[in-house]
Amino acid sequence: MSSLEKNERPRRRLIVFLPLALFLALAMLFYMQLGGDKSRVPSVLIGRPAPETVLPPVEGLERDGKPLPGIAPALFSGQVTLVNVWASWCVPCHDEAPLLHRLAQDKRIQIVGIDYKDQPENARRFLGRYGNPFVAAGADTNGRASIEWGVYGVPETFIVGRDGKIAYKLIGPIAPENIETELKPAIEKALAR
Numbered sequence: 410m411s412s413l414e415k416n417e418r419p420r421r422r423l424i425v426f427l428p429l430a431l432f433l434a435l436a437m438l439f440y441m442q443l444g445g446d447k448s449r450v451p452s453v454l455i456g457r458p459a460p461e462t463v464l465p466p467v468e469g470l471e472r473d474g475k476p477l478p479g480i481a482p483a484l485f486s487g488q489v490t491l492v493n494v495w496a497s498w499c500v501p502c503h504d505e506a507p508l509l510h511r512l513a514q515d516k517r518i519q520i521v522g523i524d525y526k527d528q529p530e531n532a533r534r535f536l537g538r539y540g541n542p543f544v545a546a547g548a549d550t551n552g553r554a555s556i557e558w559g560v561y562g563v564p565e566t567f568i569v570g571r572d573g574k575i576a577y578k579l580i581g582p583i584a585p586e587n588i589e590t591e592l593k594p595a596i597e598k599a600l601a602r
Contacts, residue, residue, distance in 0.1 A: 444556035452573045459485050459492075459567075460557040464547025467522075467528035472541050479483075480521060480547035480554075485573045489599045492567040493543075493583075494523045494555055497535035499563045506539035508583045511594065512592070513542035522546035525563050526556050533558055566592070572597040 454460075459482070466479035484490070493509060495502040508577035513520050522543040524532045529548065536543075549555050558567065561580055577595035579587060 419598040430543050436548045455578060456574055456576075459569045459575055460554070462523075462547065462554045462557060464523065464549055467524050467527075467532045467546045469533055469546045470529070470536065470541070470546055471501070472543070477541070477543065478545045480523065480545055482573075484519075484545055487571055489518045489571055489596060490569040491518055491520045491596070492523060492558070492564045492569060493520065494525050494549075494558065494560050494563050494567075496525045496527045496563050497531040499525075502535075502564045503539070505564055506535075506542075508588060509542040512539055512583075512588070515596070518596060519544045520572060523549050523554060523558070525549050526552050527558070539552055567571065568592070568595045568599050570602055572602070576602075 422584055438483060449595045462480050463482070464480040470477045491512060493505075495505075509520060512518070520542045522545070522547055526549065532546075532548075547554065555563075558565075559578075564582050566579040567575055570576045576599045577591075579591060583592065
């Protein structure tokens with residue numbers, strides 16, 4: 410074996426393992442960037458006006474015997490609003506439904522729902538089972554409005570201030586822990602403005 414062949418062997422190993430090393434380094438970088446608390450994903454919409462969302466009402470949905478309205482931009486003017494993106498097929502939405510009722514007891518805020526890619530009869534059945542905390546609920550049948558709101562997946566919740574700007578975003582379900590540590594402080598902050 411010549412000295413030239415001996416020198417090429419380590420180079421070949423390096424060439425073989427270099428792509429693997431680069432892949433592992435990139436994988437580690439992505440993991441470190443995404444591996445944190447998913448509910449803390451930043452939103453570029455914080456501090457910006459809520460999207461000019463116009464959604465028809467969820468067909469046949471009522472509250473106190475009256476048809477529930479859909480969503481229009483004027484709904485967000487002058488009042489702190491909690492916007493919940495939900496669906497009857499969303500398992501965590503079932504868990505958070507009673508907590509939305511607890512939040513709806515605070516008459517300083519209004520709760521609005523965006524029903525994401527759902528069938529009206531399923532949405533009505535869902536709210537019939539858990540009760541309806543919404544003052545308005547829009548049917549986002551094609552998911553376009555949720556994209557405008559920057560929704561990653563259901564459920565998600567936003568706090569919109571009196572000025573119509575998004576003040577806070579919660580990714581994932583409302584839970585007893587995040588009501589006290591995140592939602593209520595965000596609501597109080599929005600009310601103070």
